[in-house]
Amino acid sequence: MTVLMILLAVVGGAFLSIQAAINGQLGSKVGVFGSAFLTFSIGALVTALLIFFFEPKHDLTLLDVPKWQLLGAFCGVPYIVIMVLAVQRIGAAVATVAVIFGQLAMSMLIDNFGWLGNETIHFSLTRLGAVICLGIALFFIYSSNKSNSADTEVNAEIRE
Numbered sequence: 001m002t003v004l005m006i007l008l009a010v011v012g013g014a015f016l017s018i019q020a021a022i023n024g025q026l027g028s029k030v031g032v033f034g035s036a037f038l039t040f041s042i043g044a045l046v047t048a049l050l051i052f053f054f055e056p057k058h059d060l061t062l063l064d065v066p067k068w069q070l071l072g073a074f075c076g077v078p079y080i081v082i083m084v085l086a087v088q089r090i091g092a093a094v095a096t097v098a099v100i101f102g103q104l105a106m107s108m109l110i111d112n113f114g115w116l117g118n119e120t121i122h123f124s125l126t127r128l129g130a131v132i133c134l135g136i137a138l139f140f141i142y143s144s145n146k147s148n149s150a151d152t153e154v155n156a157e158i159r160e
Helices: 002-030 032-054 067-090 092-113 125-159
Strands: none
Touching: 002 032, 002 067, 002 092, 032 067, 067 092, 092 125
């Protein structure tokens, strides 16, 4: 079951990259907030249908849970807006790796301190190694973007 959950998370990450690339293009044509609005509108509609047809009954409703837990819904808006802006300027790969770096760093803090009601999973050297490796990956992907941009500019100048 753990392997299946990891594979599903990888698929979810792939969908986020596809969404970021599409929204970056859409945002450049209709605006950042128009793109974000479409994402959340369609997402709300699809989620409402999934709830209506597939969600089992629960003891609590959204009105019954601790109110701080509802704040998680606000975290999606900055993510979508930032990605629409970032993908247009730095590309899908750099933006995605930067997001994953931020997710990894924050999730390790949440795990280590047991924040937001989560189980405590203490920081370790292997986790530090993962953050360092991802930081190095971000550096190399970003550096590759810069060198590709420089090569494109040089080639354009040569053709002129």
